[in-house]
Amino acid sequence: MKKFGFLIMFISLAVVMGACSSNAQTTVKVGISGSDTTVWDFVAEKAKEKGINVEIVRFSDYVQPNLALAEGELDANAFQTVSYFDAFIEEHNLDLVPIATTVIAPMGLYSEKYDSPEELPDGATIALPKEATNMGRGLLLLQEAGLIKLEEHFDGNGSLDKIIENPKNLQFETLVAAQTPRVLPDVAASIINNGIAVDAGFSPLNDSIFHENETATPYINIIAVNKEDKDNEVLQQLADIYQSGDVKELIEEEYDGNQIPTFVPLDKIGW
Known part of the structure; x- marks a missing residue:
């Protein structure tokens, strides 16, 4: 009888431990x-x-x-x-x-004057962040938009001399990233970092004329x-x-x- 009682206790303990383990x-x-x-x-x-x-x-x-x-x-x-x-x-x-x-x-390309990159006219001025990494990212965005072509094996560090093709003869105004939304009235388009765009009240998806996607x-x-x-x-x-x-x-x-x-x-x- 004692053996039977011990067996019941052992089984009960095993069930409890199993339940605890399954909920762990x-x-x-x-x-x-x-x-x-x-x-x-x-x-x-x-x-x-x-x-x-x-x-x-x-x-x-x-x-x-x-x-x-x-x-x-x-x-x-x-x-x-x-x-x-x-x-x-x-x-x-x-x-x-x-x-x-x-x-x-x-990152997005924004404009108060044009609705797409294709509409940008010859000689248009683009505002571009001047910090090397931000500029490099902006140049890649412009290349993705079909506006420029960068040197082969571009390393991501921005420099205007790394542009090898510029069929629209775009002009670039480089300035600190935080200033890029403020010059929108004065340029054809401006490249604006995500956080700065959001702080300025823009949605990259809805307000930009071109923005990065999974290809970036x-x-x-x-x-x-x-x-x-x-x-x-x-x-x-x-x-x-x-x-x-x-x-x-x-x-x-x-x-x-x-x-x-x-x-x-x-x-x-x-x-």
């Missing part, structure tokens, strides 16, 4: 930069259904999230473009890799992890959740074109 959650720490957690809050809710507890860790700069990831304080981060990531890990000799793409915050691969944002974790099942599952249709719809509705969901294969971004 794996915690994943994800680092972001800034205070906007809208998308990751939504991803966290979806992940919870699959037994993944997402802990969002906020940073106020663009340096610490990568260092914290490399030191094992985070499991993943999601805040940076491919271009920034590639340069950072090379400079700091970090063993980090991307596991998924997320969004692009598109250096400027797509990514989810990054330590190289040793690139095949981790939980992190891959989290990446799949981010790239789901529900998250895509949320980004499109929430940001009105200020961020565009850009879910492309890693080989498209050089990985």
